[in-house]
Amino acid sequence: MRGVLAVLVILAGMWVVGPATVGAIGFEADLMCIPTKDYTCPCGPPCKKGGPPGGLGCHCQDITYGFVTTGMCVGPLKCIAMSTSDGLKIGGLDG
Numbered sequence: 001m002r003g004v005l006a007v008l009v010i011l012a013g014m015w016v017v018g019p020a021t022v023g024a025i026g027f028e029a030d031l032m033c034i035p036t037k038d039y040t041c042p043c044g045p046p047c048k049k050g051g052p053p054g055g056l057g058c059h060c061q062d063i064t065y066g067f068v069t070t071g072m073c074v075g076p077l078k079c080i081a082m083s084t085s086d087g088l089k090i091g092g093l094d095g
Contacts, residue, residue, distance in 0.1 A: 026069075029062035029081075033073035043073070 037055025041047035044054050060079035061070045068085040 026062035026064055029060040029069070029071055029079035030077045032060035033058065033075065033077050033079050035076035037073075037076070039073070039075050 033055065036052055037058070038047060038052045039055045041051075041054030042056050043058035046053050055073050055076075058073040059070065060073050061068055062079070063069070069081050070083055070085075071079040071081045074080050
């Protein structure tokens with residue numbers, strides 16, 4: 001019985017402190033930050049002739065608990081949350 005109660009408490013905590021609350025974003029969004037892009041360059045065309053396109057600041061998003069969490073790519077497979085569909089501003093990078 002204690003084990004079941006412990007699992008329920010953990011699951012309830014995960015629901016209350018979800019990814020949008022802690023500024024994390026799901027793996028679905030991380031996959032939008034393509035590893036072959038150059039994250040030393042802003043999102044868009046290549047910074048260096050013949051190089052890969054820029055990836056820094058490209059849009060990424062995840063749907064968690066029915067809310068869309070938008071973010072921006074800060075590295076390969078790394079999306080940082082910026083806001084949710086209910087208008088919650090999460091933070092992220094200044095600039």
